[in-house]
Amino acid sequence: MVTPGNIANRRLLRVSLALTTLAAMLLLSSCAPDANPAVGTSNDPAGFLMGLWHGIIFPVTFVISLFTDDVSVYEVFNSGNWYDFGFILGVMMSLGGGGAGAGKKRRR
Numbered sequence: 001m002v003t004p005g006n007i008a009n010r011r012l013l014r015v016s017l018a019l020t021t022l023a024a025m026l027l028l029s030s031c032a033p034d035a036n037p038a039v040g041t042s043n044d045p046a047g048f049l050m051g052l053w054h055g056i057i058f059p060v061t062f063v064i065s066l067f068t069d070d071v072s073v074y075e076v077f078n079s080g081n082w083y084d085f086g087f088i089l090g091v092m093m094s095l096g097g098g099g100a101g102a103g104k105k106r107r108r
Contacts, residue, residue, distance in 0.1 A: 055090020
C-alpha cells in the first residue's frame, strides 16, 4: 500500500542519495589530472590506473574545467596507449558502460 509517508520517505532517500553522490564526486575531483607547476611534475608519466581514475572522475572534472583554466580533463604527460585505454574505460564506467543492455527489453 502506498501512503503519503512512503512517498515522502522515498523522495527524501533519492534526494539524499543524489546529494551524497554529488558531494563525493566533488571531493574526488580534487584528484583531477593536470600538472601542478608550483610543485613540479614527477618523472613518471601517468599510466593505465591513472587513466582509469581520470576517466571515472571525468564528469566532475569536465564541469569544473568549464569554469577554471587550472583543471583539465586529460593528463598530457602520459604513457600513451595504456593511459588512453584506461581513460576510455573509466569514462565508459562513469557514464553508463558500453551500451550492452541497450537492445534488451524488460519483461513485465
